[in-house]
Amino acid sequence: GENVEQHPSTLSVQEGDSAVIKCTYSDSASNYFPWYKQELGKGPQLIIDIRSNVGEKKDQRIAVTLNKTAKHFSLHITETQPEDSAVYFCAASKTDSWGKLQFGAGTQVVVTP
Amino acid sequence: DGGITQSPKYLFRKEGQNVTLSCEQNLNHDAMYWYRQDPGQGLRLIYYSQIVNDFQKGDIAEGYSVSREKKESFPLTVTSAQKNPTAFYLCASGNYEQYFGPGTRLTVT
Numbered sequence: 001g002e003n004v005e006q007h008p009s010t011l012s013v014q015e016g017d018s019a020v021i022k023c024t025y026s027d028s029a030s031n032y033f034p035w036y037k038q039e040l041g042k043g044p045q046l047i048i049d050i051r052s053n054v055g056e057k058k059d060q061r062i063a064v065t066l067n068k069t070a071k072h073f074s075l076h077i078t079e080t081q082p083e084d085s086a087v088y089f090c091a092a093s094k095t096d097s098w099g100k101l102q103f104g105a106g107t108q109v110v111v112t113p
Numbered sequence: 114d115g116g117i118t119q120s121p122k123y124l125f126r127k128e129g130q131n132v133t134l135s136c137e138q139n140l141n142h143d144a145m146y147w148y149r150q151d152p153g154q155g156l157r158l159i160y161y162s163q164i165v166n167d168f169q170k171g172d173i174a175e176g177y178s179v180s181r182e183k184k185e186s187f188p189l190t191v192t193s194a195q196k197n198p199t200a201f202y203l204c205a206s207g208n209y210e211q212y213f214g215p216g217t218r219l220t221v222t
Contacts, residue, residue, distance in 0.1 A: 032209050043213035103155035
C-alpha cells in the first residue's frame with residue numbers, strides 16, 4: 001500500500017521567514033495530495049491540495065509543488081506569522097479509492113516573533 | 114470544522130466498557146471516515162463508508178465497529194476488545210477533499 005514520509009518532524013522559523021515541509025510517497029498511482037493544518041486540540045483543516053495533473057498551486061502565502069517523477073511534494077509558507085504555528089500533515093490518495101488518505105506523521109511548525 | 118459535529122469533546126470510560134462516539138454531517142457528503150490519532154503521530158484510518166448501509170475496514174479496524182443507517186450519521190463504537198482505546202478520534206466526510214470534525218478525546222482507565 002501507499003506509504004507517505006514527511007520531513008522535518010519539527011520546524012522552527014522566525015516570523016517573516018519561509019517554511020518548507022517535504023513529503024515523499026511510494027505509490028506512483030497516487031494522484032491527489034492534500035495538506036492539513038491542525039491546531040492544538042482541534043481537527044485538521046484542509047489548507048491546500050494538488051492533483052497530479054498540476055505541478056504547482058498557490059493560495060496567498062501558501063504554495064504546494066509536486067514532482068511526480070521523484071514522487072515528492074512540498075508545502076511552502078512565505079512570510080510566516082505566529083498564527084501559522086501548528087502541526088501540518090501531508091497526505092496522498094488515489095481518486096479511484098474513494099479518498100482513502102494515507103497521512104504523513106506531521107510537522108510541528110513553530111513561528112517565533 | 115465545517116458542517117461536521119462530533120460529540121462529546123471529552124469522554125472517559127472504565128476499561129471493559131463499550132463506548133460510542135457520535136459523528137454527524139450536514140454537507141451532503143456520501144463518504145464518511147473515522148481516524149485515530151495518537152500523540153505525535155499521523156492519522157490512521159479505522160473505518161470508512163462510501164454510501165448508506167455500506168462500510169469497509171480501514172488499516173486499524175480491530176476492536177471497533179460502525180454503522181451507517183443515515184447519510185448524515187456515522188457513529189463509531191470502541192469495544193472492550195480494543196487493546197489501547199485511549200486516543201483522539203476524528204471523523205471526516207467528503208469523497209476526495211475530506212473535511213474533519215473537531216474530534217473526541219477518549220480516555221479509558
